[in-house]
Amino acid sequence: MNLPIAPPLAPMLAKPVKSLPPQDGTLFYEPKWDGFRCIVFRDGDEVYLGSRNERPFTRYFPELVEAVRAELPDRVVVDGEIVVRGGQILDFEALQQRIHPAASRVKLLAEETPASFVAFDLLALGEESLMEAPFATRRARLEEIFGSAGHAAGHAVRLTPVTTSEERAAEWFDTFEGAGLDGIVVKPGGLPYQPDKRVMTKVKHERTADAVVAGYRWHKSGPVVGSLLLGLYDSEGALHHVGVAASFPMKRRAELVEELAPYVSQDGHPWSAESLPGAISKWSATKDLSFVPLRSELVVEVAYDHMEGRRFRHTAQFRRWRPDRTPRSCTYEQLERPLSYDLDDILAG
Structure with a gap:
């Protein structure tokens, strides 16, 4: 050129x-x-x-x-x-x-x-x-x-x-x-x-939602938590993986391993590594996407920008634990839905 x-x-x-x-x-x-x-x-x-x-x-x-x-x-x-x-x-x-x-x-x-x-x-x-x-x-x-x-x-x-x-x-x-x-x-x-x-x-x-913490992935640097796997229930009672929360300081990542240990699930978890969205990554085919399953008992409030289909479009941001919320109350119904708008109207200037 x-x-x-x-x-x-x-x-x-x-x-x-x-x-x-x-x-x-x-x-x-x-x-x-x-x-x-x-x-x-x-x-x-x-x-x-x-x-x-x-x-x-x-x-x-x-x-x-x-x-x-x-x-x-x-x-x-x-x-x-x-x-x-x-x-x-x-x-x-x-x-x-x-x-x-x-x-x-x-x-x-x-x-x-x-x-x-x-x-x-x-x-x-x-x-x-x-x-x-x-x-x-x-x-x-x-x-x-x-x-x-x-x-x-x-x-x-x-x-x-x-x-x-x-x-x-x-x-x-x-x-x-x-x-x-x-x-x-x-x-x-x-x-x-x-x-x-x-x-x-x-x-x-930026909006907030309460989500179930159903697992976590290890951090690439060692045996500390890399990201929390988040779930929401649909109207039929099925728990869907909707994204992850990350961006914790390293000290906090190490503390989370100990805090989450009592909730580790040995069997009967609704998800597998192969079934989660993103299990096959075109951008990082060698990335380890396995996770530690947790019993669906913990609820966390996260901030997110918007949804892409049934999932958070980007990584959600941890806000706080919600011990006052029951996991089954974490449904899609809580999410705010923007009014529809026509792309052609935008591009028409």
């Missing part, structure tokens, strides 16, 4: 904050897309889809390679997000399935669950690098590529909406979650592009 910026390139990142930063006359607010971060490099027929860890996505998304050739300028570098739609919402689980080692499977999934690319930053165009240009300039140049329709020559490569209104951003934060988006990203208008630096901010949803 002969571009002003060469791959691989680590994307610019955002640091989490608790509330939406107030408008100071310089800020741009964007919806936070829930997909795979990707920097697209195109030099004529050559296309490279760079991931956040700087390894290429190119072979996994052949339909996006063709879309980039058809819909973006001949020589361009664009930052954005790869997403998969499930009707009018984002489907992150289907997106995860797209990372597969078999070429035949990649081809089939490209047809069955085609991906889209949502662009939100322009890093180079033709011979010109825009890395040092302020974000406000980069956004204006990006809009020139996409035009008023919010998409380029086709519909697989789209432009994310943006607003300078704090009130509009707050409305997006509440409503766009119903389409599978998970918050707001805030960018100062004067910000140059700074790879691998957390210089933007992001606000994500």
Whole structure:
């Protein structure tokens, strides 16, 4: 490739904050897309889809390679997000399935669950690098590529909406979650592009739920607790694995081994390592996902951002033990469900 910026390139990142930063006359607010971060490099027929860890996505998304050739300028570098739609919402689980080692499977999934690319930053165009240009300039140049329709020559490569209104951003934060988006990203208008630096901010949803602690996994560094396995009961009384809680200090991890020892289950546990979601990991095939089963007697309150199907989308955060709650009261019914929202309405700007 002969571009002003060469791959691989680590994307610019955002640091989490608790509330939406107030408008100071310089800020741009964007919806936070829930997909795979990707920097697209195109030099004529050559296309490279760079991931956040700087390894290429190119072979996994052949339909996006063709879309980039058809819909973006001949020589361009664009930052954005790869997403998969499930009707009018984002489907992150289907997106995860797209990372597969078999070429035949990649081809089939490209047809069955085609991906889209949502662009939100322009890093180079033709011979010109825009890395040092302020974000406000980069956004204006990006809009020139996409035009008023919010998409380029086709519909697989789209432009994310943006607003300078704090009130509009707050409305997006509440409503766009119903389409599978998970918050707001805030960018100062004067910000140059700074790879691998957390210089933007992001606000994500946070809710709490009471869950059953049904097991734990060992930490990679030794015989201390790595993560607690969480469960919720459905309406039929079945206990479903919904995610994990982690991020404990090392001293606390060691204490938990002793505290949880009286609850270790010898038989009759409803789960097995093979039955849990994530038992086969495409990203870390050698990772040990076995666990220590516990009797379903302990309840914990955790914070989470949102659900992906029947599971927590990201790692939940431990808040406190709940000895006042019975395990059977930990059901899906307690979870807050966002109102539905149409992805096409978001992409229409």
